[in-house]
Amino acid sequence: MGGFSSSDGCLQDLEAGPSKDNNDLNTNLDPDADTSDPFDIDQTKNATPQTLKRWRQAALVLNASRRFRYTLDLRKQEEKEQRKRMIRAHAQVIRAALLFKLAGEKEIGTPVTLPGAAGDFAVGLEQLASMTRDHKLSALQQYGGVKGLSDLLKTNLETGIYGDEVDLLNRKTAFGSNTYPRKKGRSFWRFLWEAWQDLTLIILIVAASVSLGLGIKTEGLKEGWYDGGSIFLAVLLVIVVTATSDYRQSLQFQNLNEEKRNIQLEVLRGGRTVKVSIYDVVVGDVVPLKIGDQVPADGVLVSGHSLAIDESSMTGESKIVHKDKKEPFLMSGCKVADGVGTMLVTGVGINTEWGLLMASISEDTGEETPLQVRLNGVATFIGIVGLSVAVSVLVVLLARYFTGHTEDPDGTKQFIKGRTNFDDAFNDVVKIFTIAVTIVVVAVPEGLPLAVTLTLAYSMRKMMADKALVRRLSACETMGSATTICSDKTGTLTLNEMTVVEAFVGKKKINPPSDSSQLPASVVSLLNEGVAQNSTGNVFVPKDGGNIEISGSPTEKAILSWAVKLGMKFDIIRSDSKILHVFPFNSEKKRGGVALQGADSEVRIHWKGAAEIVLTSCSGYIDSNGCLQSINEDKEFFKAAIDEMAVNSLRCVALAYRLCEKEKVPTDEEGFNGWILPEDNLILLAIVGIKDPCRPGVKDAVKICMDAGVKVRMVTGDNIQTAKAIALECGILSSAEDATEPTIIEGRVFRELSDKEREQIAKKITVMGRSSPSDKLLLVQALRKGGDVVAVTGDGTNDAPALHEADIGLSMGIQGTEVAKESSDIIILDDNFASVVKVVRWGRSVYANIQKFIQFQLTVNVAALVINVVAAISSGDVPLNSVQLLWVNLIMDTLGALALATEPPTDNLMHRSPVGRREPLITNIMWRNLLLQASYQVTVLLVLNFAGLTILHLKDDRDREHAYDVKNTLIFNAFVMCQIFNEFNARKPEEINCFKGVTKNYLFMGIIGFTFVLQIIIIEFLGKFTTTVRLNWKLWLVSLGIGIISWPLAIVGKLIPVPKTPVSGYFTKAFRRCRTDRNA
Helix, strand or coil: CCCCCCCCCCCEECCCEECCCCHHHCCCCCCCCCCCCCCCCCCCCCCCHHHHHHHHHHCCCCCHHHHCCCCCCHHHHHHHHHHHHHHHHCHHHHHHHHHHHHHHHCCCCCCCCCCCCCCCCCCCHHHHHHHHHCCCHHHHHHCCHHHHHHHHCCCECCCEECCCHHHHHHHHHHHCCCCCCCCCCCCHHHHHHHHCCCHHHHHHHHHHHHHHHHHHHHHHHHHHCHHHHHHHHHHHHHHHHHHHHHHHHHHHHHHHHHHHHCCEEEEEECCEEEEEEHHHCCCCCEEEECCCCECCCEEEEEEEEEEEEECHHHHCCCCEEECCCCCCEECCCCEEEEEEEEEEEEECHHHCHHHHHHHHCCCCCCCCCHHHHHHHHHHHHHHHHHHHHHHHHHHHHHHHHHCCCCECCCCCECCCCCCCCHHHHHHHHHHHHHHHHHHHHHHCCCHHHHHHHHHHHHHHHHHHHCCEEECCHHHHHHHHHCCEEEECCCCCCECCCCEEEEEEECCEECCCCCCHHHCCHHHHHHHHHHHHHCCCCEEECCCCCCCCEEECCHHHHHHHHHHHHHCCCHHHHHHHCEEEEEEEEECCCCEEEEEEECCCCCEEEEEEEEHHHHHHCEEEEECCCCCEEECHHHHHHHHHHHHHHHHCCEEEEEEEEEEECHHHCCCCHHHHHCCCCCCCCEEEEEEEEEECCECCCHHHHHHHHHHCCCEEEEECCCCHHHHHHHHHHHCCCCCHHHCCCCCEEEHHHHHCCCHHHHHHHHCCCCEEECCCHHHHHHHHHHHHHCCCCEEEEECCHHHHHHHHHCCEEEEECCCCCHHHHHHCCEEECCCCHHHHHHHHHHHHHHHHHHHHHHHHHHHHHHHHHHHHHHHHHHHCCCCCCHHHHHHHHHHHHHHHHHHHCCCCCCHHHHHCCCCCCCCCCCCHHHHHHHHHHHHHHHHHHHHHHHHHHHHCCCCCCCCHHHHHHHHHHHHHHHHHHHHHHHHHHHHCCCCCCCCCCHHHCHHHHHHHHHHHHHHHHHHHHCHHHHCCCCCCHHHHHHHHHHHHCHHHHHHHHCCCCCCCCCHHHHHHHHHHHHHHHHHC
């Protein structure tokens, strides 16, 4: 099955995966992979519904609601999509009905304002909603356009709303808040209802009911209810513990979903740019928009340049819509595909179609992960074995019973043909049937796939503390297999705290760079104009003379700060000239431009971008005296200056401008929309070098990755010399001698290679400079074709294809756009590479924890099955009854998963190579540990079963029934003690010292303590229910001794070497050979 299929693997340390010789990483192109196995799924990130259906149909499932609880509900997913389509088609009708319902239930946080009523404002909620919903341009014009509407909403389009508490409260009261009522999650009672619907538990309940009825009938109420009642109580305990565990997981997922939805964005309030939660946006807010942003509410466009909106999330059609004065309406939930703009918010929350859509559908937290699928394969295989064993036991016990070979402890036959009455016979048959069903309960590990969810949920919660927000569950475990990380430079490997430290104006190096006295006034004026107008940042000067506040991207902030020190008056410059057209900064072209018309009616075009790229478009430069010079003879000087700055790890940005003839400037809006700004014959104004220091600790983080067999590659849009200098500083390049092609390569060179050449060279690349997002995508594709499991970091909208294509997409929480975040699997909240390394650690921990749980569970499975089967066949009785097996099942399934799935990661995890995605789940080390412990338990307990009366000196006991009860109680107690002590062994399957760090894992110690105390209570006080008797202190010591021996036994076992080829490899090889011979 899926859990056992594998190509040739290597000796694997369970803590950290296989050894360095990891040939199993060609996961996508393994020619021997058995594609006929429905449980053999490499990754579920882009798996088709047919693939997901296939493995579900192949799974032997006795409790679908439990087994598939956290997997994707395909039927519900289709219903959800149909509901979305229906809502889009009938939004107005549904909205009216929902508003009416919510008003009745008073579920909206603020009262719904009736049409016409507007509180302190001159326009009403329904009027605004109607205008935006129906895109009524005529209604907007009636209000006096955007300017008139802003006056009605008491908004200043330049400075935003006032934004104090009173103002915000008034706006929320009049127009509602930007929230919507969400469908409540499933209650605890719903989880209880689902937990008891396990087919095996239902059969046990029915059997318990029959046993209860017969017991009361034959022995009276006082004594007759124990047999059936004890099974009832055991089943109830299993149901309650299962439901509680699942309910806690669902609450965790709800909290994580809330984190994902809580987008932070910038708004203008009181003249300054402030960051607020999307839930705090109010009607009247002025919101700046740039590429990759999500439109936070319904609104109208105030101003924009080349603004294009992707409305597919609302319309269902993948269509980019260009927004201008003729098409000014913006819908909540859409994404900015291109350009920049500013919007005025006119509708929030339930008064938008997006809010209506979100209120009408519940978010499904279900999701496939490859481990879940493989574990369902393992569970199916074990389930078939367990079911076969249970049926065999049932047949043998019934045959022995009806042939008169089953005897009571005193030697009397239980069934004598013609003498035993029907009620007694029926009661005995029910007991036999109950034992067989309980064997199935123990044998079928329904908790196995759920253990993945437990460990993933735990990891997700802990990863939040490590500054990583998981958007896709499967990314947690896939990170454990990552063989390479393609990382951005800026903000990930560096601090993203930029300052201008060098500046060249003409051929003169300005020292210090912000000393304007070294420059002519005309040059300073042009520089200030270019910086102020060709920027998406903002400068706020408080009226009370406080510190100047500068907002924007780190690069923008650095250049704006430099210009402020040169004497730039941001607001005055912005008002002195009029922006005609904007070419937003483009990561493909590495530059952005703006066309301005000054007070003198002269049209100037300012460009800003990567220094060497802007330099190629320049024909002249202004020297330090303010005179225009030809650049032809001095180009080499500027190139050398750029290289020198780059070698010193500086980001080089050039500022240039040119004049534009008036006749070439469009006169209407349509002309501007199609106008391509001239970018030739530019005049160079300045080249600045921006310092962005390496993050502290990043060198150590890179070294940890290298030691763990994960290659770190830097992919950056910066100058190749800057990239090389930072790579050396971070330890990505070990020495300057390594910095030769193809180890260090330009994106342009890589792009021009053929597919085959790219695949060959991709493995060798360590640094890629001057790369575009499409180069990053090509690199990811080439690495994945070569068998690598690729993690990629990205923050821009154009990074979305690479993030989607990668095995694990990691977006940046601070600098990342909403489009990048939605395409990613994990959001790195602090943009720090060290946090990426922590994610790798957690990914490996998930895999290791699951394997620990499998080893522990299969040991119990094998031991319990063998003991009961051998005893049943040989003596017609079983030493472990139904109630006892249910208690063992609880220890094994839910409590065991909880204890072992929540082990924190250890340093040992990062000292081995990544886990191959086709590595067998049950490794040779696990087989060794499992078989050793199971053999010991089976041997000791069978000896006690067959020779226990002699060993315990109970053979001469006059009360034969009591003697048998003492023997069976000791077997049960010793068996549970073996599991408790073996749980410690399972923590460290490879290491000799299994106690390392155990005292720090409070949950593990708590579960061990809880299990031990409950076992004492069961033996000493609940004998009537479990058919046990009290044990004296000597027998308690014997039980503990039998359990404790598993510790030295485990130490001896770990010294036994295991073969490198996985056990499953021998079977799969033989199977493939047979299949090949048959096909030949």
